[in-house]
Amino acid sequence: MNKQNHKIIFDSSNVDASVNNYGQLYGSSINLALAERIKNDLDFKIVIAPEINSAEILCNEINYFxxxxxxxxLLPDLEILPYDVSSPSNQxxxxxxxILFQLLKGNIDVLVLNASSLLWKLPPRKYFxxxxxxxxxxxxxSMQQIGEKxxxxxxxxxxxxxxxGEFCIRGSLIDLFSPLYTNPIRIDFDDEKIDLIKLFDVDSQLTLNTINSVTIIPSEHYPKSSLAFDFFKTNMRNAFDGNQLEWPLxxxxxxYAESHxxxxxxPLFxxxxxxxxxxxKxxxxxxxxxxxxxxxxxxxxxxxxxxNSQDNLSQPNLKPxxxxxxxxxxxxxxxxxxxxxxxxxxxxKSRAHNSINFDTRPLTAFKTSSMDKIIHGLLETSTNKILLSAGSKNRIAFIENQLREFSIAARRVSNxxxxxxxxxxxxxxxxxxxESFITAKSGIAVIGEIELFGRRSSTRKYRSPAGKDPESIIQDLKDLQVGSLVVHGEHGIGKYKGLSVMMVDNVNSEFLTIEYALGDLxxxxxxxxxQVSRFIGQSxxxxxxxxxxxxxxxxxxKKTKKQAYDVAAELLEIYANRAIAVGKSHVANQKDYENFCDGFEYVLTQDQAKVIEDVLDDMAASKSMDxxxxxxxxxxxxxxxxxxxxxCAINGYQVALLVPTTILAQQHFETFNERFSEWPIAINILSRLQTSKNNNQVRTDIEKGKADIIIGTHALLSDKVVYKNLGLVIVDEEHRFGVRHKEKLKALRKDVDYLALTATPIPRTLNMAIGELKDISMIATPPEGRIPVKTYISQWDKSLIHEACQREISRGGQxxxxxxxxxxxxxxxxxxxxIMPVGSLEIAxxxxxxxxxxxxxxxxxxxxxxxxxxxxxxxxxxxxxxANTIIINRADRFGLAQLHQLRGRVGRSERQSYAYLMIPPKHTLTNEGRQRLEAIEAIEDLGVGFILATHDLEIRGAGEILGDEQSGQIQKIGFSLYKDMLAQAIDSLRDGPQMQSTTISSDINLNIPALIPENYMPDVNLRLTMYKRISSTKSKIEIKHIESxxxxxxxxxxxxxxxxxxxAHLKNQASTLGIKKIRMDRRYGRFYFDxxxxxxxxxxxxxxxREPDVFKMYPDQSLGFKGDFPLVLNRINQVNTILGYLVGDSV
Structure with missing residues (x-):
């Protein structure tokens, strides 16, 4: 049989041109019926669903069927309310x-949309x-012509x-990102002729492949020419009475159109x-x-x-x-x-003459049954083919393992x-x-995710942002603003005043200017x-x-370096003690472990998988994990x-999970109960939310070994709690426990595996500096499907608050x-x-x-x-x-870290989440307060907890590892310099001073133009970043990569x-040899040795x-030389030649 003609619902007996109403299509059978009805029809089709969620499901399922x-x-929903003060997202x-452009070109066969999309007026098709x-x-x-278009x-x-919707022009290149493509495009010009068109990667910014042409469509739904804006203003004056000069838009x-x-x-455009x-069509x-x-x-x-409810408007609205x-x-x-x-x-019944009711049935008869009873129940009826569906590999594996337990053989099908x-x-x-359904006529049953798991897996796909860590931002000097604090290794903390080109000895050179106390530059x-990095420390x-x-x-x-040595010595001692301590080795049966993991309905991120591997390796080792x-x-x-x-528990050992609040304990208790429901492992909770009788029973069970996993607050550290066979302690947010509790934890962790979890960022390079001494793992990438929080700053606005609450509550959120x-x-x-008459409110x-x-x-x-x-x-x-909307009143009174943590309370689902920061009039804010708010508004990237905006959290994170006293030192000299000192101290104590390599940074001036011209790289922050990268290179390969x-x-x-x-290459060679400075001009040169x-x-x-007339040694330990070096290449070759002699290569 031709597989294109396989039909379960529609066949030759029930397809009738006079019939246009089809009913009794339960669950997802409605989407199957639709797929069967349209798949051999060559006409263009529109499918309308009641709302956007059902439209997304419908689109995915008819694609499958x-x-x-x-x-x-799918035509995406605008994701705003009618008369919303916010504009739709750029994405x-x-x-x-x-989608609109592809419709015009006839490239779409079936368009799915939700009902509300029919009511919104769209830009005229002639615009596209x-x-x-x-x-x-x-x-x-002309590049300028394209830029203007x-x-x-x-x-x-x-x-x-x-x-x-972004573009940039640099030299002979135009980069742009047309909505029609999954990657941005780079156009290379030879004068005014297009020489190459390339696709490039967003994260690396490097070329992927070449293409012959690119189609560019509007990225906005209105034009942004001066003529269009004049036309808009004319229409606005004609549409409304009043003083338009007072209207922001x-x-x-x-x-500022998008923000208003x-x-x-x-329509005014x-x-x-x-x-x-x-x-x-x-x-x-x-x-x-x-x-x-x-x-x-x-x-x-x-x-x-x-x-009708819009009041206190800064400008009037168009009529519906x-x-x-x-x-x-x-x-x-x-x-x-x-x-x-x-x-x-x-x-x-009134439609009987043009209606058909099909024979599909819901799965209601089996809804409260376990999976094996559902399967056997269906097989005992007329159903002979059963399909179980799940949207992720983990869920599929879980289903297969469950079926094996029930001795049911299941086979995979790909479509x-x-x-x-x-x-x-x-x-x-x-x-x-x-959703599940049964088709009685064909004897087929489909069991959907909702019956199997209670909810669907994620279908939306979002590109994860490029990985970021605090040190990369500190070192790259990305987005460094004039007035920001920087630290110079030799001269200390100053204010960045910008990049400037200056003429020195008739040669143009670029300099970074730092202002110090008393205005010294x-x-x-x-x-x-x-030698320069962003200062991460006190205010x-x-x-x-x-x-x-x-x-x-x-x-x-000097003082900080001494303290860094003390910290390094303490870390080395801890490491040595752990190395000789004998702990418990925990290894789970591979099949059991895989079955347990199958209960995780999502796909692990790469970071998660690596961290889990680290933890399991630690637990399998004979020494205790920390x-x-x-x-x-x-x-x-x-x-x-x-x-x-x-x-740990499957090996017969007890697990104690400590959390800082009783509410978190309850939440973890429910999560653990759900995941361990199929396993003979007893989950208990010790908390104030439980009765005294229950808590006493839990303590008894712990002592007798009847409690396998115990979840609770600091009550787990009480002397009343006696563990029979403790194997693992897990602590969530250790820094939130008091000093007394931390001392108990230290005692508790000596002979057992210890796993601490924290949302406090630990800078990656600090991790690298002490990585061999203290085991730190990082999860820096968000789960797939997570959407960044949209953040808005506004003065107190009742209509905005009403709108934010209504939007959230109307979609079933909090x-x-x-x-x-x-x-x-x-x-x-x-x-x-x-403000919000609809909806219930409580206080905490x-x-x-x-x-x-x-x-x-x-x-x-x-x-x-x-x-x-x-x-x-x-x-x-x-x-x-x-909860996907948060409103923060008087946001100017919160620190940046607090704002980040508060905003992190929302945005944990697939829905778009919102954060509204309410502030007094901006002119009343301090400069620091204004900068803080602008930073939190600008940074929407997921994983922002690991970048610069949360610098006070980073310092807290460093203190969490190194102690509060060291946190204070970091505040004084800055994070970047401190971590370098700590790394050097560890290396020195471990390997001995004699093993330390030269760490000087050579200062080389050959009186030649060596810079990145502004017309080649116009953006000053990009130049800063590139200068930093070039001057920080350590090898010829790194330099070659930067050149490419x-x-x-x-x-x-x-x-x-x-x-x-x-x-840069000369500098690397000189630094390695301990040459602190090289100076050279047309006739003379000098090497200064450290x-x-x-x-x-x-x-x-x-x-x-060899050449006494050319070379001479000076009392200040410098080597001088003379000659005629008129060209750049002469000078570079001469320095290279001398360096070769000095290492003995050419002697």
Whole structure:
């Protein structure tokens, strides 16, 4: 049989042109029916779902069921409310632009959308037709002309292209990211001719492959030309009465449109707007899944309600009829198209003449049964083929293991057609089919993820951001602003004042300028940028600036270096004691362990997998484990703890899991109970939320060995708790326990495996410095599907608060509202209730009785009310995936770390999450407060806990490893310098001073132009970063890689930049030999040797004796030479030759 003709629901007996209502399609059978109905139909089709979640599921499932190579695409929802003050995200607009353009080109066979999308007016189709253009290799174009077209099309000019809708121009290159492509494009010009078009990687910025042409479409839904803005303003004046000069959008449309809800005024850019129907081919067929007309009417009500409720507006809104199509218009259009309607319920009797009810049934009869009873129950009926579905490899493996336990043989199928071609039996497929159904006629049952796991796996895919760690940001000087603090290894802490080109001895050179106390300036050559790093320490107070020329900085460094040696000695002692201690070896049976892991429904990130491997290796070793796992909030540390606990408990040893709060204990208890439900391992909790009787029983069970895994707060450290056979202690956020508790932990961890978990960032290079002494693992990448939090800063705005709460509650979510003043928190509660009449609110703060506080928090966790008004007590604690909006009042009063931690309370699901930072008028804020807020608003990357914005957390993290006293020293001299001192101290104590290599940084000046010209790399921060990288290289290979990258990203190297790279190579050679300085001009040169030089004196003597008229030794331990060196290459060759003589290569 031709597999294209396999049909389970539709066949020749029930496909009738007169029938347009199909009912009794339970669960996902409705999507199967739709797939069967459309897959052999060549006409263009639109499928409408009631709301966006069902549209996403529908799109994924008809793709799976149809398998005909049809282009089935989803029109993304705007993800904003009608009259929302926020504009849609750039990613959403870029995706919608791509879909609309592909519709115009006829490249889509089936378009899926949600009902509300019908009501939003779209840009006219001629906008995309007119503004889109194609560039091909060999064509003649002006780079400026292309840049202007990109700007008009909504592309933002940036220094580095990383997102759709961005572009940059550098030298002979244009980088751009068109929404039509999965990678950005680099266009290389030869004068005004397009020489090459290349795709490049976002993270590395390096070329992937070449293509012949690129199509560029608008990345915004409105043009950004001066003519378009004038047209907009004219229409705005005509549309509204009043003083337009007072309206933010009218005044700032050219620059600040996105932040003022420009999409509420989209029709003002065009003479007329389009509907989705205008983008469709003639003869389009329409399919409606569910009660679409009711969904349209409900959205119309929401539009009218929001329009009528807008008060205190800074500018008026367009009427609904101008921004939206009416429900009546769209319903009439649907009726005109004679749609095919599909529904879960039976069709009404009144429609019997044009309706069919199919024979699908739900799985309700088996809903409360275990998996084996479901399977056997189905097999005992007329069902002879069963398909179990799951959207991830881990879930599939879990299903297969469960079936094996029940002696049920299951076979994998890769797609739906393969399943249909198989004979009777039980099958599994790695595809997310959400809801179950049975087709009685064909004897087929499909068991969906919701029945098997309670919820679907993630289907949305998001590109993870490039990995970042604090040290890379510190060293790269990325985004360093004028006025930021930097630290110079020799001269101390100063303020960065910018890069500047200066003429020195008739040669242009670029310098980084640092301002010290009393206004003294230091100009650092770019060749010595390795001595400069961003200062990570105490606040940017003027009082910490060093005095240029003073010896105070040297004294401070000397003192800190001594303390670093003490820390290194302590770490070495701990390491030595651990090395000789005999611990318990824990290794789980491989099959049991794999079965347990199959209960994890997600795919491990690369970081998670590595950390778990580290932990299991430690536990298998004979010495006791002592490992710290660092990971940002929601990055998967709990799964590491679960697998470690299983490995220990399955071997008969007890596990103690300590957490800082009773609420967290309860949450972990539920998580562990769920994961260990199939295993003979007893999970217990010791907490104030339990009765005294229950806690006493738990203590008894612990002592008798009946409790395998015990979860609790510091109560687990009580003398009343006696462990029978403790094998593993897991501590969550150790720094939140008091000194007394930490002492107990030290005693507890001596003879058992110890695993600490923290969301406090531990800088990666500190980890490297002490990595052999203290085991630290990092989870720095987010789980797939996690979306960055959208952050907004606003003055107190009732309408904005109302909107934020309504958006969240209307999608079934919850809101966190932070107000950090207990004295008037009740007044704030009343204010919020007035702003948000719909929804329930409760209060949480630190003065409440503990049980009352815990009761409120647990109610919020269980989704029993909508808004939690709380103080910063929620800064760390519960994981509440359903809370995806946080409003922080008086955000200016919080530190950067606090803001980051508070914002981390939301954004733990696949939904877009929001953070609103409410502040007083900006002119009342301090400079530091304003910079803090701007930093938190700008940084949305996931994993931000490991980058610079959380520098106070990094210092706390360093203190967590090294102690509070060392944290204080880091505050004084800066993190970067301290970690270098610590690393040197460890190496010195471990290997001996005689093994230490030369660590000087040679200062080389050959009086030649050696810089990166501004016209080659216009962005000053990119130049800073590149200078830092070049001056920090240690090998010829590193320099070669940078050279290749520069050519790839910026074009052919200018002569000055070639010189810079050659100088870097000379500097590496000189530094290795202990030459602290080289000076040279047209006629003379001089090498200055450091006391630590490794050059043999005989080599210098031989060189002087060889050419006594050229070389001479001076009393200051320098070697002078003379000659005629008019050209750059002459000087570089001469220095290379001398270096060769000095190491004995040429003697």
């Amino acid at each position: 149809s398998e005909t190579g049809l282009s089935i695409e 959403v607009i870029a995706n919608r632009s791509e 037709e007119k503004e889109s253009f194609t560039l091909s290799v060999g064509e003649l174009f 990109l700007r008009i099309n909504g592309y933002e000019r940036v220094s580095t292209v990383i997102k759709p 009218y005044n700032f449309i050219e620059t 809800g420009v999409y509420n005024y989209l 065009f003479e007329s707007m389009s509907s989705i129907w205008d983008y469709c 003639p003869g389009t067929k329409l399919f409606c899944v569910g009660d679409i007309k009711t969904s349209i009417k409900e959205y119309q009500k929401l539009i009218n309600q929001r329009f 009829s101008e921004l939206f199509f009416s429900a009546t218009e769209q319903i009439n259009k649907i009726n005109e198209m004679h749609p095919i309607n599909l529904q879960h319920q039976k069709c009404w 739906w057609n393969e399943f249909l071609e198989r004979r009777a039996g039980v099958f599994v497929t790695e595809k997310s089919i959400s 230091l100009h650092v050559p770019v060749t010595l940028m390795d 940017s107070d003027e009082s910490i600036l060093s005095h240029l020329g003073s010896n105070q900085w040297k004294k401070l460094c 490992r710290l796992v660092c990971g940002d909030v929601g990055f998967g540390k709990t799964e590491v703890a679960l697998r470690a606990a299983f490995t 809101v966190l509202f932070v107000h950090n003043r207990i004295d008037d928190i009740e007044n704030m509660a009343e204010t919020i209730r007035q 703060h630190g003065r409440m009785k503990e049980r009352s506080l815990e009761r409120v928090m647990m109610k919020f966790y269980n989704n029993e009310f909508d808004v939690l008004l709380a103080t910063s007590i929620i800064e760390s604690g519960l994981d509440i995936p359903n 990258e520069l050519i790839d990203r910026f074009g052919e190297l200018p002569e000055q930049t070639t010189n810079l790279l050659l100088m 006391q630590s030089t490794t050059i043999e004196a005989q080599n210098i003597i031989d060189l002087i004796e």
